[in-house]
Amino acid sequence: MNHEVIGGIPVLWADAPGPLEAVLMFGCGVQDETLRTLGTTHMVEHLAMSTLPRLHHEHNASVDLLTTQFTCTGRPEQVVAFLAAVCEALTALPLERIEQEAGVLAAEDGRVADPATAELLSHRYGVQGLGLAAYRGPGADRIPVEAVQEAVDRFFHRGNAVLVLTGPPPADLRLPLPDGERPDRSAALPVLRTGPSWREEDVPGPGLALHGDLDDPALQLACKLLSQRLRDTVRHRHGLSYDVGGDAVLAGPGHGERTLCLDAREGQEQRVAELLWEEALRLARECPTEDELAEEIAELREVYQDPRSTTCELGEAAGALLFGGTYQDPQTRLAVLEKVTPDEVRQAFAAALETVLLVVPCGTEVDPKLPDGRPLPRRACGTEGELPPGAKVFRPPLVDRLRSSDARRARLAVDGRGLWAREPDGTVHHVPFTEVVGVEMRGPGRVVFGRDTCVIPVVPELWAGIGPAVDAVDAAVPGQLRYPASAFRPAD
Template sequence: MQRELIDGVPVLWTETPGPLEATLVFGCGVRDETFRTLGVTHLVEHLAMSTLPRLHFDHNASVDLSLTQFTCTGRPEQVTDFLERVCRALSALPLDRIEREAGVLEAEGSGVADPTTAELLSIRYGTEGVGLASFGGPGPDRIPVEAVQDTVARYFHAQNAALVLTGPPPAGLRLPLPTGERPARGAGQPVRQAGPGWQQVQVPGPGLAVSCDLNDQALFLAFQLLRQRLTETVRHREGLTYDVGGDVVFVAPGRGERTICMEAREGQEQRVAELLWQEAVRLATEEVSEAELAEEVEGAREVLLDPRAAEYELLEAAAEQVLDDAPMRGRDRLERIEALTPARLREAFAAALGSALLVVPCEVEIRPRWTDGTELPQSSCGVGGELPSGGQEFRPPMKDRLRYSGARKVRLVVTGEGIWMRQPDGSVHAIPFAEVVGVEMQGPGRVVYGAGNCFLPVLPDLFAGIGPAVAAIDAAVPAGLRYPASAFRSAD
C-alpha cells in the first residue's frame, strides 16, 4: 500500500489488474445526523452528483451509517475529471435543486442497513447515532437548507476525506476541497439497552446483536461458525430460511455490533427464532470441535490471502483514516485466527453474549433461556404501569370508549416534564420533553418522537380535546424540532 498527500487529502493506492478504480471517502453518514435532519447526508450526495454531465464510464455514490463514498472506474483522465468535478460540487452545492433531489430521495427509498440490524441498533442506542438506522425521519422534503450547509461545512472537506486508487495517482490529479476541522470520533455513543434481553418488533425475521471489540478475531470466527451452523440447521435441515445474513457496524474506534439476521418461511418465525437462540447458547456453552475450527480457519485464509482482498484493505485503511479507527491488516488477522483454540472461541462468544439483544416479529411468542437456564428478560420501550399524578389527562373520544373496551383503558397525561401514554394492554410509555428529538405537526395534532426509540401520537382521532396537550408540547419543544408532516407521505 502506497500513501501520498494531494491537496491535503491522504491518497492510498496499490497496483491491481484492470482499469483504474477510485473511491473518494468522507467520514460522514447517517450516524452523524439527528432525527430532525435525517437524510441530509444522502441529500448532499445527490446534490453533488446532480452537477455531473452525462458520463460514459462507471460511476456512483453511496451513503451508509458512517461513510459517504464517490466511486468511478475508467481511464486515468476520466477518473481525474470525475474526482475534480465532485470536489468542486461539494464546495458549491446547487442548493436550488434541493426540492427536486428531495423527491428523488423519496422515490429511491433506500435504507442504510438490513431492516433487522436497523431495529437492533435502535433498541440498543435509541433515536440517535447508529440507532437512526431504522427511522425514516421527517422526510427528505423537510430537511432544512441550513442542515445541508452545516453538514457540508462540518464533514465534506479535505481533513475528513481519503482517496483510494487501484493504481498510481494520475498526473495532474487535483482534489479541490475546502479545509475544515476534523470531527472527533473517540467518544462513541450512549447505550440505551445493554442486554441481554429480547423484544418483539416489526422485523421480517429474527435477529441477534452483540456489542463487541471488532478486532477480536475469536469473535469474528465465532460469528462465521454460528452463521454456518444456522445455515446447516435452519436452511438445509429444516428448510425454513433462504439466507443467514449479518452485519458488522462501527460505533466507536475498535467497538461496534455484530449481528445475525434471518428471514423465515411464513408461519415459521417462532421456530427460526428458537433455533437462532439455541445455536447461540450452544456456541457459548460447548467448545467447538477441532474439525469445525479448522474449516473456519481455512475459510478465513482463503478470503484474506485472495489477491482481490487488496482493494478491500485499501477501503478499510481509508475508513481508518476518516474514522480514527485501527482495524488489523489481513495477514495480522490471519496470524491471530490461526492461533485460536476451541476454548478461546467459546470464551469470546460467551463473553459477548452477555450483551445479546434478540428480536422477533411482533406476533411471535418465545421463551428463550439464558446459559444458566433462567429466562431471558423481555424488554420494550415502556416505562411501567403507572401514570404520573398532577398532569392534564386526556381520554379517547366517547364513541371509541363505548365501542372498544381497550379504549377505556387508554390515557394521555401531559405534565411540565413530558408526556405519558397508557396503552390498551396497560403498558405505559413516556417521553420527557428534554428527550424529544422531533415533533411532526399533523394539522391540529402532533406526533412526538423521543430519544429512547419511542414515539407517541397526540392526535384528535385518538384523544378528545387535545388542544391543551398540543399547546403544552409546542411550548416545551424548541421550534427547530417541530416540522409539518412530509408532503410525500400519508399521515397514517
C-alpha cells in the same frame, strides 16, 4: 499498499487487475445526523452528483451509517475528471435543487441497514447515532437547507476525506476541497442498553446483536462459526430460511456491534428464532471443534488472498484513517486468527452473550433463556404504572368510548415534564420533554418521538380536546425539532 498525500488528502493505492477504480470517502454518514435532520448527508450526495455531466463510464455515490462515498471506474483521465468535478460540486452545492432532489430521494427510499439489524441498533442506541438506521425521519421534503450547508461545512473537506485507488495516482490528479478539521471520533457513541434483552418487532426474521471489541479475533471467529452452523441447520437441514447474514458495525474506537440476522419462510418464524437461540446457547456452552475452526480459517484465507479483495482492503485502511483505528494487513490478521483456540472462541462468545439483544418478528412466541438458565428479559416500549398525579388527562373521543371498552380504558396525560399514554392493558408509555428528538405536526395534532424509541401520537383521531396537550408540546419542545408532516407520505 502505498500511502501518499495529494492536495492535503491521504491517498491509499495498490495495484489491482482491471481498469482504475477510485473511491473518495468521507467520514460521515447517518450516524452523524439527528432524527430531525435525517437524510441530510444523502441530500448532500445527491446535490453533488446532480451537477455532473452525462458520463459514459461507471460511477456512483452512496451513504451508509458511517461514510459517504463517491466512486468511479474508468481510464485515468476519466477518474481525474470525475474526482475534480465531485470536489468542485461539494464546495458550491446547488442548493436551489433541493426540492427536485427531495423527490428523487423519496422515490429511492434507501435504507442503510437490513430491517433486523436496523431494529437491533435502535434498541441499543435509541433514536440517535447508529440507532437512526431504523428510522425514515421527517421526509426528504422536510430536510432543512441550513442542515445541508452545515453538513457540508462540517464534514466534506480534506480533513475528513481519504481517496483510495486501484493503481498509481494519475499525474494530473487534483482534489480541490477546502480545509477543515477532522471530527473527533475518540469517544464511543452513547449506548442506551448494554443488554441482554429481547423484543418483538416488524422484521422478516430473527436477529441478534452482540456489543464488544470488534478487533477480538475469537469473537470474530465465533460469529462466523455461528453463521455457518445456522446456514447448515436452518437452511440446508430444515429448509426454513434462505439468507443468513452478519455485519460488524463500528460504534467507537475498536468497539461496536456484531449482528447476525436470518429471514424465515412464512409461518416458520418461531422455529427459526428457536434454532437461532439454540445454536447461540450451544456455542456459549460447548467448544467448537478444531476442524470447524480450520474451515473458517480456510475460508478467510481464500478471501484475503483473492486479488479482487484489494478494493475492500483499501477501504478498510481508509476507514481506519477516518475513524482512528489501526489497520492490519490480511497476513497479520490471518496469523492472529490461526492462534485462536476453541476454548477462546467459546469464552468470547459466552461473554458477549451477556450483551445480547434478540429481535423476533411480531407474534413470535419464544421463551429464551441465558446459558445459566436465567430468562432473557423481554423489553417492551412502556411499563406498568400509573399516570402522574396532577397531570392533565385526555380520553379518546366519545364515540370511540361508546363503542369500545379499550377506548374507555385508554388515557393521555401531560404536564410540564412530558407526555404519558396508557394503553387499555395498563401499559404506560412516557416521553420526557427533555428526551424529545422530533415532533411531527399533523394539522392540529402532534406525533412526539422520544430518544428511547417511544412514540406518542397527540392527535384528534385518538384523543378528544387535545388543544392544551398540543400547546404544552409546542411550549416545551424547541421549534427546530418541530416539522410539518411530509407531503410524500400518507398519514398512518
